[in-house]
Amino acid sequence: MKAFEVCFTGFNTVERNELETQGESLGLIVKKGVTKNLHILCVGDNAGPSKVNKARTYGSVILDKSQFVHFANTGELPQTAVEGLLDLVESRTPKKPKPHSKDILLNEDAQPYGRFNQIANIEKAINSLHGIMLGITADNKLKPAEHAFLDLWLKTHAEVSDDPDMIDIVDVLNDVLADGIIDEDEYEDLFSLINDVNDIREFNEPDSHNQINQLLGLLLGISADDEINEKEIYSLNNWLDTNHGIVEQWPASIITSKLGDILEDGVITEDEKKDLLLTVQKITGTHFCETGDAADNTTECFDDISEIPHDNVxxxxxxxxxxxxxxxxxxxxxxxxxxxxxxxxxxxxxxxxxxxxxxxxxxxxxxxxxxxxxxxxxxxxxxxxxxxxxxxxxx
The missing domain is CATH 3.40.50.10190 (BRCT domain)
Known part of the structure; x- marks a missing residue:
């Protein structure tokens, strides 16, 4: 039973915690989302149809709370559930790792193709995605432009979607994209899964470059719809307070200074919102609503200079x-x-x-x-x- 995975959905926080504790005491692996490897989905009254349908697609066994509690107390499952689990175990075979070349190929700028920087790039992408989701959900809404940005970002960052540790996260994100709504369960699942990956890969270790990439993702998320509101400003300010170790490092230094000016008098004006948005877009180099481009772009924090001499410069x-x-x-x-x-x-x-x-x-x-x-x-x-x-x- 130790290899079996279980997920609980449609319960309030207290109920869910109790059920997860029961599941762990049985030796089950408790998951936050419905994945291809899930064995049991335990559903409550508020279970979302997307999760239930996905579990059925994967062949997972679906139990209600009373059936799971009975199983926890007696070890007994309905006959149909037992048969379903046996079929599931038999049908699932371990995936063989894909072979890959050890050759390092360089492009025209002497930058490596292949796997040379793969780990670092996945780390960068995961931290950026973490920030993007914090930014997109900062005002508790998922607007059409933010929905489109997230969808396109995932499609242009195949290294995230193809990474084995990211499968669960991408599954939750696909649920969000399917209905355009991020509910409480999905929100909890998403950040729990991201934190799990960060812990497993040791991306949560104190490291300014991970924090900067999360900040850049956060800036992308709050500016995806081409506006920044008060909730997003306060959320950004709180994030910087929590990650105060980077506030003197560019670009956090610029954002910290801007927020200090904006919040000093306790009044946030429309001009201040627009000025902050312009600064954010310059830092990230991204104007999604204008260009429809969700790829990683170069910063546009350029100096305004009229003459550029070359001789001995x-x-x-x-x-x-x-x-x-x-x-x-x-x-x-x-x-x-x-x-x-x-x-x-x-x-x-x-x-x-x-x-x-x-x-x-x-x-x-x-x-x-x-x-x-x-x-x-x-x-x-x-x-x-x-x-x-x-x-x-x-x-």
Whole structure:
């Protein structure tokens, strides 16, 4: 019986906790959502039809509370349930792991394809998804634009959907997307499952890069519908209070400063909401309602500068460029007299960001070079962050 999985749905919190405790005492594995491996779904009066239908699709045995309590006390199940479980166990066979190549292939920017950065990218995506869900549910609503953003985000982040530890989470999200509503059970299931994955993969360890990616996801979630309301502002402020260890790190530093100004007088104006939205969209580089693009985008926190000299000036390039490969754009800058470097140095005066975000950046909207440039800028160093378009116009 230790291998059997059980899920309880349609109960209030107290009832559900009691049933889960009973299930654990029997040696059952208690799950928060209906998955392909679930054996038993115990349903209460408020059970959602999507979960019940999914359990039936997977062949899971469905019990009501009285049947489960009787089973817990006596070990007896209805004959049909016993037969169903026996058929289920017989039909399920372990999946064989997919073979994969150990070769590391590099693209035109010398960035690895394949599995080289797979773990780091999944970690980034999971933390981002956590933040996105916090942002989307901050005002307890799932608006049409937020629904569309979440749906497209999942479709453009196959590394999340294909990850074995994420199957349960994606199942819950698909339930949410099916009816456009996130109910109390789904909300509880979702964040419980995300926390489980974070614990298993040790993504919950104190680490600023995970917190920054969660923040970026949170910013994406609250701005997906092209507006930010008061509930979302207070939710964002509470998140920063809880994760105070990163408030001096860009971009948390900018958001913290903005929120301080907004909340100082206790009144949140429409202009302040619009200004915060613009800042959020610049940081994430995402304007979903305008572009319909839910992919990871490069930050748009660029400096407004009229002249970009090159002769004996330090340049660094990051991201992917529409105008050519990294080597091509570096060679062009060198031909104009610029001194290029692979990393951001104290002598770097211009960091040029490619139009396309790099899949293997440390953060959702930026990498280490942008992070260092922003840090140097906040410390008073003369360094300008510009876009590929700005640079091309200058040459």
């Amino acid at each position: 330090g340049f660094c390039f990051t991201g992917k460029f529409k105008s050519g490969s990294r080597k091509t754009v570096e060679a062009k800058a060198q031909s104009l007299g610029a001194m290029t470097s692979k990393g951001v140095l104290l002598s770097t005066q211009f960091l040029v960001i490619g139009t396309l975000a790099s899949r293997d950046w440390k953060y959702l909207s930026h990498g280490r070079k942008i992070e260092k440039a922003m840090s140097l800028k906040e410390k008073g160093h003369e360094i300008y962050v510009i876009s590929e378009e700005q640079w091309l116009m200058a040459i």
